[in-house]
Amino acid sequence: MGKAQQHQGGDESGSGSGSMEEISRSTTVEQGKRILALQKDLLDQIAERKKLVTALKKNLGQAAEQVKAYNSSETSSTDSAVLKEESVPGIIGLRSSPMHSDVSSVEKQEVSGSQLDAPITGNKANESGTKPPSAMPPILTEKRGGLVSQFGSSVKGSKAFEPETNTPSFPSLADVFKLSKSSGVSSSAQGASSLVQEKKASHLKGEEEPTVKVGPSDEPVIAGSANSVTEPTPPLAGPNVMNVIIVAAECAPWSKTGGLGDVAGALPKALARRGHRVMVVAPRYGSYPDAWETGVRKRYNVAGQDNEVSYFHGYIDGVDHVFVDTPSFHGVSNNIYGGNREDVLKRMVLFCKAAVEVPWHVPCGGVCYGDGNLIFVANDWHTALLPVYLQAYYRDNGLMEFARSILVIHNIAHQGRGPLSDFSLMGLPEHYIEKFRLYDPVGGEHLNIFMAGLITAHRIVAVSHGYAWECQTQLGGWGLDGVVREHNWKLRGIVNGIDDKEWSPELDVHLNTDGYSNYSLNNLEYGKALCKAAFQKELGLPVRSDVPLLGFIGRLDNQKGVDIIADAMPWMMEQDLQLVMLGTGRADLENMLRSFESQHRDKVRAWVGFSVKTAHRITAGCDILLMPSRFEPCGLNQLYAMRYGTIPVVHAVGGLRDTVKAFDPYSNTGTGWTFDKADGTGLIHALGTAMWTFRDFKDSWKGIQERGMTQDLSWDQAAKQYEEVMVAAKYQW
Numbered sequence: 001m002g003k004a005q006q007h008q009g010g011d012e013s014g015s016g017s018g019s020m021e022e023i024s025r026s027t028t029v030e031q032g033k034r035i036l037a038l039q040k041d042l043l044d045q046i047a048e049r050k051k052l053v054t055a056l057k058k059n060l061g062q063a064a065e066q067v068k069a070y071n072s073s074e075t076s077s078t079d080s081a082v083l084k085e086e087s088v089p090g091i092i093g094l095r096s097s098p099m100h101s102d103v104s105s106v107e108k109q110e111v112s113g114s115q116l117d118a119p120i121t122g123n124k125a126n127e128s129g130t131k132p133p134s135a136m137p138p139i140l141t142e143k144r145g146g147l148v149s150q151f152g153s154s155v156k157g158s159k160a161f162e163p164e165t166n167t168p169s170f171p172s173l174a175d176v177f178k179l180s181k182s183s184g185v186s187s188s189a190q191g192a193s194s195l196v197q198e199k200k201a202s203h204l205k206g207e208e209e210p211t212v213k214v215g216p217s218d219e220p221v222i223a224g225s226a227n228s229v230t231e232p233t234p235p236l237a238g239p240n241v242m243n244v245i246i247v248a249a250e251c252a253p254w255s256k257t258g259g260l261g262d263v264a265g266a267l268p269k270a271l272a273r274r275g276h277r278v279m280v281v282a283p284r285y286g287s288y289p290d291a292w293e294t295g296v297r298k299r300y301n302v303a304g305q306d307n308e309v310s311y312f313h314g315y316i317d318g319v320d321h322v323f324v325d326t327p328s329f330h331g332v333s334n335n336i337y338g339g340n341r342e343d344v345l346k347r348m349v350l351f352c353k354a355a356v357e358v359p360w361h362v363p364c365g366g367v368c369y370g371d372g373n374l375i376f377v378a379n380d381w382h383t384a385l386l387p388v389y390l391q392a393y394y395r396d397n398g399l400m401e402f403a404r405s406i407l408v409i410h411n412i413a414h415q416g417r418g419p420l421s422d423f424s425l426m427g428l429p430e431h432y433i434e435k436f437r438l439y440d441p442v443g444g445e446h447l448n449i450f451m452a453g454l455i456t457a458h459r460i461v462a463v464s465h466g467y468a469w470e471c472q473t474q475l476g477g478w479g480l481d482g483v484v485r486e487h488n489w490k491l492r493g494i495v496n497g498i499d500d501k502e503w504s505p506e507l508d509v510h511l512n513t514d515g516y517s518n519y520s521l522n523n524l525e526y527g528k529a530l531c532k533a534a535f536q537k538e539l540g541l542p543v544r545s546d547v548p549l550l551g552f553i554g555r556l557d558n559q560k561g562v563d564i565i566a567d568a569m570p571w572m573m574e575q576d577l578q579l580v581m582l583g584t585g586r587a588d589l590e591n592m593l594r595s596f597e598s599q600h601r602d603k604v605r606a607w608v609g610f611s612v613k614t615a616h617r618i619t620a621g622c623d624i625l626l627m628p629s630r631f632e633p634c635g636l637n638q639l640y641a642m643r644y645g646t647i648p649v650v651h652a653v654g655g656l657r658d659t660v661k662a663f664d665p666y667s668n669t670g671t672g673w674t675f676d677k678a679d680g681t682g683l684i685h686a687l688g689t690a691m692w693t694f695r696d697f698k699d700s701w702k703g704i705q706e707r708g709m710t711q712d713l714s715w716d717q718a719a720k721q722y723e724e725v726m727v728a729a730k731y732q733w
């Protein structure tokens with residue numbers, strides 16, 4: 001630890017001498033050897049345990065036979081007891097067997113093995129009481145899921161719980177950067193790795209050992225035998241339980257400008273429900289009451305300047321939330337992608353550097369994640385540098401060999417493009433520039449951050465099947481289609497889900513005041529009518545149930561097709577309808593919304609700004625939601641709308657095509673209306689049919705609502721598919 005600390009310190013100040021490197025190398029070699037010895041010991045114990053379990057099973061079988069025979073021969077009960085005792089040597093042996101503790105010691109070593117040469121950092125803040133002790137998550141309980149919970153209390157008393165200084169013993173980014181691949185570091189680390197890999201491989205083949213459990217009274221029991229205690233439900237993820245770190249530039253409800261925030265808020269919870277140990281890492285743009293300072297402070301160099309970063313932590317809804325705090329994040333709390341290109345880039349460089357080291361520095365529930373069985377999930381260009389840092393700083397140097405990365409494409413239109421000179425801000429080895437260099441007719445030769453992430457990540461996810469395909473086309477790839485095609489072997493489309501707690505008409509907190517009402521399928525007509533009336537009243541529109549109320553919610557940019565609504569506006573204003581639009585973004589489009597309202601005050605309301613409450617009330621109070629997006633990777637508002645019995649009218653593109661099935665009056669199927677061409681005529685045609693159905697075909701309308709509301713739109717489905725991608729990444733070299 002001491003040596004490693006010196007190592008860290010030396011490199012952070014940028015003055016590491018030759019002898020310091022020599023010391024750190026030999027320290028790491030020593031650590032490697034220790035790990036090898038531990039791993040060997042571990043394998044021996046596993047073999048021993050296997051033998052013991054086989055013997056136990058055999059003996060139990062024999063004992064049962066003998067007891068049966070004995071009972072039938074009507075021998076005296078005293079003799080019977082003696083016979084039972086004697087004929088179950090396995091059990092008697094186990095009672096006094098040191099293997100009792102071996103079970104936990106195997107687990108204990110696995111935990112420390114996963115930390116490899118990374119002793120876990122203490123938590124100064126907790127010692128000093130910055131965070132109330134009661135707020136500390138209950139560590140190592142079933143609920144926490146993931147690897148640590150599996151290891152249970154065996155970790156207790158391990159090094160992880162010894163308060164140490166908050167200086168990590170794992171080499172910092174700068175340290176590992178300096179370690180050469182050919183050094184003893186990598187070879188010993190690789191040696192240890194291969195042993196761990198062997199063990200993983202046996203899991204892969206399904207060679208799980210039978211479980212030996214220790215009952216409450218210290219009675220050994222064999223799972224599945226007559227005397228076994230109730231077995232705790234295994235995690236849904238089964239043997240694929242992993243440590244997952246989701247890294248995103250925004251995370252709802254703390255920070256959100258659009259769908260990325262929703263996903264970063266909901267996907268982690270769904271993965272945690274499957275039993276994974278899950279962390280989400282996001283910037284701390286403001287002061288969040290539910291996350292406490294951990295006392296861990298680090299410095300990262302960006303463009304020659306040292307930046308101090310501190311880490312905040314909160315355990316919420318089964319997920320470790322880690323917020324990275326630094327002054328440059330505070331300045332943009334109301335405009336998180338604001339500032340000039342270089343400022344945004346510097347923030348993201350700093351964030352990714354800080355995030356990739358979270359598993360070593362931030363003790364969540366007392367225990368850092370370490371690198372064993374670890375998957376990073378990066379999102380969009382903002383965090384596309386994370387897979388690159390993981391590779392360049394660690395894996396290229398034989399470290400974090402079991403960590404994998406997935407990059408999720410929420411919107412490939414934003415790529416973090418800039419001049420090649422931006423490369424100097426990133427602190428990467430020179431040869432990495434080739435991963436960023438892209439030429440296309442629009443941008444010429446430039447630096448492309450999304451591209452580097454796509455190339456480097458172990459797996460890529462696009463947020464719908466349709467979008468996975470579109471990204472590979474010239475129209476949908478925005479210059480990266482060639483790169484995506486080249487890497488399509490690792491690409492998969494997974495449709496986003498809905499956060500059931502946040503978006504459900506039964507529980508929606510924005511519907512329990514002001515005349516609104518929560519509702520469900522059972523009282524849909526009544527509940528939705530109340531919401532519609534309350535919303536019309538709130539907006540100052542005529543309160544009428546017979547008029548179709550249309551809604552639009554979205555970032556105001558080219559993507560969302562506000563101009564298509566503008567094209568259809570003259571026709572729409574001739575109809576008996578009401579329209580409410582909520583959005584913020586491009587100034588010209590904001591003005592367009594304002595002018596819609598000022599020209600048609602009797603029918604239109606425009607809400608320029610960001611209001612979560614209004615978004616929920618639109619979703620509940622409207623009859624129809626318009627989504628004429630020019631492209632839409634997945635789209636969440638149409639999913640929310642269907643969940644609330646509001647019918648989507650959408651341009652059939654990307655995720656909208658995947659999720660909204662066009663209504664077919666002949667077979668009485670479908671959940672909305674779609675149009676194929678992104679223009680006013682297409683929208684008018686689809687909207688006209690929708691409004692006709694609303695007025696004249698009530699039963700069909702109700703059927704569409706019911707089908708939409710009863711679909712399984714939960715994150716649980718998507719989480720299962722993410723898990724499959726994580727497993728694929730895990731076993732990929």
Ligand SMILES: Nc1ncnc2c1ncn2[C@@H]1O[C@H](COP(=O)(O)OP(=O)(O)O[C@H]2O[C@H](CO)[C@@H](O)[C@H](O)[C@H]2O)[C@@H](O)[C@H]1O
Nearest residue numbers: 258259410554555583609610611612615632633634635636
């Ligand atoms: N003014 C406003 N006030 C309040 N809430 C507002 C709002 N404007 C938008 N929102 C909310 O932000 C979210 C936007 O979701 P979208 O799926 O449309 O996201 P976006 O295009 O940002 O995200 C990208 O990522 C997501 C997630 O993967 C993909 O679904 C999507 O297709 C892709 O473009 C919704 O929750 C919506 O209610």
